[in-house]
Amino acid sequence: MRRAPQSHPAPDTGLTARHGPSLTVHRVFRLPLSCPVVSPTRHTWAHRDAPGPSLRPMADRERVEWHYHDVNQLAWPGRGVLRMTTAQGSWVVPPYRAVWLPAGVPHAHQAHGPSELRCLVFPATVNPLRLAGPAVLAVSPLLRELIAALTGPDAPTGRPARTLEQAALDQLRQAPELPLGLPQPRDPRLRDLAALLTADPGDPRTLAELGRAVGAGERTLSRLFRRELGLSFPQWRAQLRLHHALVLLAEGRSVTATATACGYHSPSAFIEAFRHAFGTTPGRHRHDRDAT
Structure with a gap:
């Protein structure tokens, strides 16, 4: 059963609703740096499948619009800088940081400079830090290597993949939460x-x-x-x-x-x-x- 997104009452953004089991965005948005944080409405949420680890190259200022997942997600910019936005606020994330995004939380992200978005996903019941909401985490060199290996072109499958995923979870349990969000x-x-x-x-x-x-x-x-x-x-x-x-x-x-x-x-x-x-x-x- 699809997990219902968490409700965050907010003003209308004027964005177009998207429907269907998945969302693929290829448009590049040229937004000013002064563009304010805007929160999603229920009409702009799109469910996006996240079946496993993923790597997405992103051009400068490319923006992925509001969507949510049924799984917990760890989003890490392998290079460049990413801005992650939820109804609660925004986080600007360099490569030595990552964002934990709980299942069901609508969010959007935008690249600043040529970037890449690497994501690990975990069942909604797996929350090694017991975080109730989005959070910025320090990423150790080992965790960076694990994310890169699991999302790269030669990513392992089967038992080797599960071994690396468990090692990533062990690293996450030790990752300090950082007060780097900008509340809305x-x-x-x-x-x-x-x-x-x-x-x-x-x-x-x-x-x-x-x-x-x-x-x-x-x-x-x-x-x-x-x-x-x-x-x-x-x-x-x-x-x-x-x-x-x-x-x-x-x-x-x-x-x-x-x-x-x-x-x-x-x-x-x-x-x-x-x-x-x-x-x-x-x-x-x-x-x-x-x-x-």
Whole structure:
């Protein structure tokens, strides 16, 4: 029996509904970097079969629209950077990170730079970290090699495949969950504020100044950020800037240009923030990305 997708009430996206047992998307969407996170409606969900490990090359800005699976999925960009979006928020995922997507959760993804999407799938009952929702996970070198082997052109079958899948599960049980998601606000005032900063992450305005632009006081907005998103405004803006930085680096911007575009006072301040969040420098990130 097909698992019903989890319900997430949300505004209409205007996307066309797709029906049928599977979904294949070949269109390339050229979306601006400022395109806001939009949530799916029930009319835009498409069920997509995921019978086993998969590898999908993706062109720069190629987007796979809203769909869901009956299985748990571990999505890893073997190269490039991928943006994963659900009704709860978005995650920008470099090759040393992966996203856990529970069965039944509608999601979409978009490539930034030439990328590839490698996925492992597990029955809905198999959840080694007991995660209730989508999560970003650190990916060890061994887990990267296991995913690459299971999704490559010479992927094993039968007992060798099951052995590698079990090893991947063992690695997943040790994978740290990372607080790298960008939550999606629901309050209209927060959504307007988020749209302003998504359009220009380098915007230097304070919360009070942004509040005047969206018609809300600083205290009200600060309280809404904590209540809805579980983050302070500075924490949320820092996450937004880091997400935007990953996208710009994937699309070929220099470290200095990326730091300026994302509102950092200096390249060194950007490098320190990047290292703190991702455990590597922007320069090393670009080198590792290009080497994959």
